[in-house]
Amino acid sequence: MADVARTGxxxxxxxxxxxxGGRGEPANLADILERVLDRGVVxxxxxxxxxxxxxxxxxxxxxxxxxxxxxxxxxxxxxEHDPWLTGKSRDLVEENRRLRRRLAAAEEGRLTGAEERRLxxxxxxxxxxxxxxxxxxxxxERPERRSPRGADERGVRRPARxxxxxxRGG
Amino acid sequence: MAEVGxxxxxxxxxxxxxxxxxxxxxAGAPVRTVTHDDLVxxxxxxxxxxxxxxxxxxxxxxxDWVGETARAHHRVVxxxxxxxxxxxxxxxxxxxxxxxxxxxxxxxxxDFAAVLxxxxxxxxxxxxxxxxxxxxxxPAEGEGLAxxxxxxxxxxxxxxxxxxxxxxxxxxxxAHAERVxxxxxxxxxxxxxxxxxxPQLSGRDDWMVLNGAYLVEEERGEExxxxxxxxxxxxxxxxxxxxxxxxxxTAMDLGTADEEDAR
Numbered sequence: 001m002a003d004v005a006r007t008g009x010x011x012x013x014x015x016x017x018x019x020x021g022g023r024g025e026p027a028n029l030a031d032i033l034e035r036v037l038d039r040g041v042v043x044x045x046x047x048x049x050x051x052x053x054x055x056x057x058x059x060x061x062x063x064x065x066x067x068x069x070x071x072x073x074x075x076x077x078x079x080e081h082d083p084w085l086t087g088k089s090r091d092l093v094e095e096n097r098r099l100r101r102r103l104a105a106a107e108e109g110r111l112t113g114a115e116e117r118r119l120x121x122x123x124x125x126x127x128x129x130x131x132x133x134x135x136x137x138x139x140x141e142r143p144e145r146r147s148p149r150g151a152d153e154r155g156v157r158r159p160a161r162x163x164x165x166x167x168r169g170g
Numbered sequence: 171m172a173e174v175g176x177x178x179x180x181x182x183x184x185x186x187x188x189x190x191x192x193x194x195x196x197a198g199a200p201v202r203t204v205t206h207d208d209l210v211x212x213x214x215x216x217x218x219x220x221x222x223x224x225x226x227x228x229x230x231x232x233x234d235w236v237g238e239t240a241r242a243h244h245r246v247v248x249x250x251x252x253x254x255x256x257x258x259x260x261x262x263x264x265x266x267x268x269x270x271x272x273x274x275x276x277x278x279x280x281d282f283a284a285v286l287x288x289x290x291x292x293x294x295x296x297x298x299x300x301x302x303x304x305x306x307x308x309p310a311e312g313e314g315l316a317x318x319x320x321x322x323x324x325x326x327x328x329x330x331x332x333x334x335x336x337x338x339x340x341x342x343x344x345a346h347a348e349r350v351x352x353x354x355x356x357x358x359x360x361x362x363x364x365x366x367x368x369p370q371l372s373g374r375d376d377w378m379v380l381n382g383a384y385l386v387e388e389e390r391g392e393e394x395x396x397x398x399x400x401x402x403x404x405x406x407x408x409x410x411x412x413x414x415x416x417x418x419x420t421a422m423d424l425g426t427a428d429e430e431d432a433r
Contacts, residue, residue: 029237030371031296032244034364035417040258041285043274043424047175047218047264049226096337099330106323 172219176204176265179212179246180415181275182254183286190249196242197221204268206275209282212250213271221264230262251415255290257282257422258415278424285420292359292385293413297398298367299350299380300407301343340377343406347380350401350408357394358384362418379406383418 177196189201195214204211219225229235240261247258265271275282319327355361366378386394395410402408 028373029241030367030373031411033237033240033371034367035414036240036243036247036258036261038260039417040260040420041181041422041424042260043178043263045178045264046266046270047221047223047226047262049223049230049262049264096330096333099326099333103323103326103330106320106326 172217173222174215175218175221176213176268176271177216177221178259178263178265178271179214179243180250180256180258181282181286182210182212182250182256183283183290184208184210184254190246193245193249194242195246196239201246202268204271204275206272207279209275209279209286210254211271211275212246213265213268214246216264221262226262226264236261247415247417255286256415257285257289257420258417281422281424285422288360289385289416289419291388292416292419293388293391294416294418295358295384295386295391295394295398295410295412296414297350297354297380297382297384298372298378298409298411299343299347300374300376300409301339301346301379301405302376302407343377343379346404346406350406351380351382353401354382354384354394354397357390357397358386360385360419364418376407383414385416385419386413 179195179201189203189212191200193201195201195216197214197216197220199214199216201212201214204213220229229239243261247256250256251258265274351361351363362383364381364383366381369375369378372378384394391413398408398410
């Protein structure tokens with residue numbers, strides 16, 4: 001898996017040689033793995049290798065490929081809580097509501113500068129702390145998915161002010 | 171010489187399925203057939219010093235090995251599936267002898283016959299739908315208000331707009347995926363929605379909003395691909411793969427011989 005960062009995926013995208021004479025695009029290895037590891041007939045032969053028992057395969061590959069049912073049996077269900085995969089976006093709805101409330105307050109001038117800064121920082125802290133995702137992903141690999149509160153937020157973050165200034169502002 | 175096991179690729183219905191001579195099996199060995207009544211199992215010999223329980227456990231940690239083996243397995247399955255109704259068997263299913271495989275066909279004949287009857291004359295197509303989060307969800311830029319606002323207020327407003335537009339983009343893409351799935355399922359005999367592939371597996375950054383499999387009558391293949399083409403564009407990317415052996419429609423868990431004895 002050390003290759004992941006370099007290639008942008010576990011495997012090169014197009015391996016070709018899927019279904020001969022097919023009209024679809026050539027099958028890539030991801031599609032093949034998904035099928036041969038997770039579908040079709042499951043029989044335990046005389047050589048007993050339970051794919052679910054293989055440690056690394058479990059960690060790396062099962063996480064990537066496991067069907068919903070298989071993964072739930074393994075207790076892997078992170079995508080059910082990932083707003084970008086579920087579309088439920090409960091966290092985002094909540095955050096949006098909170099931001100709307102505070103924006104309204106700020107526009108009415110009810111917040112002092114220091115209060116606003118403090119709230120903004122707390123918000124950023126919360127957002128960063130909430131970014132818990134499967135270990136296989138890193139910020140560098142998956143900026144969009146991993147952090148819905150990602151690049152655009154960093155782009156507008158204000159430079160820190162001097163502590164003294166903050167006291168004056170308050 | 172190392173002991174030899176019997177690697178099982180697929181089970182098909184109907185005689186006449188000579189082993190695919192030009193397609194070697196997982197260890198480079200020629201593929202053979204084991205028959206019982208009207209069922210044919212495709213197998214090849216594998217050395218147990220590489221395909222025994224312990225060596226396999228180690229090999230399965232090696233993703234290059236897994237990839238290579240998966241492709242060899244898949245090649246045999248596809249070669250077979252082009253000629254007869256086929257039930258692919260999961261990767262690295264290994265028996266101690268061909269007699270054990272024959273015994274399996276005998277014991278589970280009715281199960282296999284039922285599954286194979288369901289997929290006869292039909293092929294599986296894969297359709298994935300991607301939405302690009304950048305183009306789909308980029309926030310509105312350069313509003314004149316920004317300069318006049320206090321920085322904190324501007325930050326909060328942009329933050330809110332960004333969240334909202336991405337949220338809406340996701341909803342729109344997910345809704346579109348529902349429509350694509352519904353339209354394709356209407357042409358298919360059966361359909362399955364699989365979990366979206368992880369970006370590390372797909373190698374793509376955009377959102378996979380649909381990972382569908384469709385079992386389609388062979389004579390309706392063109393109609394199906396035309397339906398897929400009609401759904402292209404519209405702000406999403408539609409990827410068609412196949413036809414495949416019916417991997418997604420032959421799922422059955424036969425457990426182990428021990429479990430059977432216990433029943």
